[in-house]
Amino acid sequence: MKNWGLMAAPLGIVLFGMSVLYLKMNPGGSKLTAEVLQGPLNYVPWLAAVILLALFIQAVIIKRREDTFLFPIVLTLCSVGIVEIARLKPALLVRQLQWLCVAMIVMILVLRFWGRIRRMLGYPYLLGVACIFLLGLPLLFGTEIGGSKNWLVLGPISIQPSEFGKILIVFFLAAYLSDHRRVLTLPAHRIFLLQLPPLRFIAPLICIWGMAVLMFVVEKDLGSALLFFGMAVLMTYMATGSKSYVFLALAFIGVAAAASYAAFGHVRVRFDIWLNPWQDPNGMAYQVVQSLFAFGTGGIWGTGFGYGHPGFIPEVHTDFIFAAIAEEMGLIATMMLMTCYVLFFWRGIKTALSCRKEKEVLLAAGCCSLMLLQAFIIIAGVTKFLPLTGITLPFISYGGSSMVSSFVLLGLLISLSKEQEHG
Template structure:
């Protein structure tokens, strides 16, 4: 009968082999679809659709090699999941918005480099806890600057959520501070709950602690929410609310937090419906888009048509008509996947985010220190909630919030911050003792 140690060694070997196998499966999917896109465009195999996947392959292959060499005990599933999502996103940009393809590939390559650096280089994360207020105030300052000096690269009057980075000798580079603020808020909440738990002020007994202990937390979080609502970035505000509510429940175990939070969210939604024209538009389009199907609800109606046209197997890449949906390469990338890859592709995306959520929450459960536990849980909740909100909005399950589908939709700020988050998860996985079952 084999010993427990031999079973553990065999388990570790199988885990180590799974990463390159999963990556090969992802590469096969990406390149076969790139060739299919060339056939759909020109009626023959055309190499013009392969340069983006080749850059992706080089970046992902280098990342896997570096992580296996310098961080051999990292989670073997996270990088293949992110690799498949980003490769799928490159295919979507080539299909829907070729003029943005170079930027998308550049952000994916740069994001992968940052992910690897965060996994390998830091000795510890103590400075994140030590300077939590400084980091959060920096994020708030950037958000205030967006309110004052924000622009929209598409030259629209509304939705001025970007700042232009002063980088000389380059084409204009824009950054969305609310994306960075999401990560900084996760770090702040994780550090705050870690400190309160170490002081014995959070017992996880289902009761909320004294309000004096939560006052700094509520003040900083409330200030972020006010700025986001003032800026009318309601998608980010919703994500912040979900993140705060979830981590507060994990810290206290108080189910009343969830009930009260959902009630407050509904009340805020009612108020916003009458106070903000943007919210009114999105609620009306969600409730009954057919009343104005060729006007203000045109986007969601075309999305529903795309989802229906995909059927089970999809039209095939390059053979549908997702370009009829406005801003399809960003907000409605999931609708394009539903049309050209069908229900199978849609469930594949859902499954990838479900597996990402599973691995992230597993890291949170296995973490030995409260800060790492809350950090892993916060990052996972943020990515999962963002994916759920946009997939629900595209299919009319939820009102549209205007967030992007992580790693798939076009958007440099979202792509970079999402890679930073997964880099932190990979770093935490190298500090977690595995449990063999």
């Protein structure tokens, strides 16, 4: 019964949040559009579909004796995202619910065909080539949206290949590092204090690092670059336990960042905004400045749901949705969300430790680490801890590519948790 009780929290968040939006009559606040207020059937069928799919998936997870905590944690984050998008961009509410339905269906397919998906771990080089091909598509056919040329526009649908490339990179790293772990941990060359194997064994890792820098420079996609680079370093360290790779990676990214700052103007703009956004508060640094104002206004308890002014922040429903939550729900709500991501990571690591095969251990650890790292990068960006990035807050921000890819990772992690004893 407790497994089903976990589903009450996400449902309660949606019901109470939507009720507040309906009852709110403050003229100075955000108004829901007429389509949402006067025509609730526009989104109610899709919300009902989401609820039914969620109940079905939880039933399947319980029946298959898989981790029953991961899915409710994710639904809690999705519920906050649905309510926030209804508050910030009501016209996009139906679209977000539709993408959530698609993501859940894709997750069901992952659970159903996990046995075949697992075989991909036997082809590390093919995974690497597929990842490079996918990430290279925007360079040839990409469209610049929001300052980053990392989108493919297919009619009415915009797809971000890097969102699906991150899944392939986790598969590649899990397969490659597992196959070459012994060689990678046997030092053959000594460079100062670093002990490294022959170049041919670390060449694929250097290729991944170089690809991350290339995305940063050419596609102006700092978020994906940090995410891919961070995952390569994290999973390499998890597989080998060697600090030499960490130092080598930090030196590599340091040199590349310095060269990029000297050679490319948009890199200098991003870095200068991070150092001092107040030098151009109404120009290039406008988003960051308004985000900082939102955090300061919200304080501990927030202004109250529906009573802030998050609309001052451009693209608040995607990159800066965390700032909107902080303004209206305060520090308490943001800490709760960060706790959900940490709990997701904890359950993922518990799953990884229960796996029997080394490749599956690395795959599970990579999936949960990727989600936590992505959340950290975007939260650090909107709080000015790191330079501003263009990635989404997993399960909360608006976006179809992000939602589908995140649910694929969730499906992989739940599939890996089978036969695990839960406490």
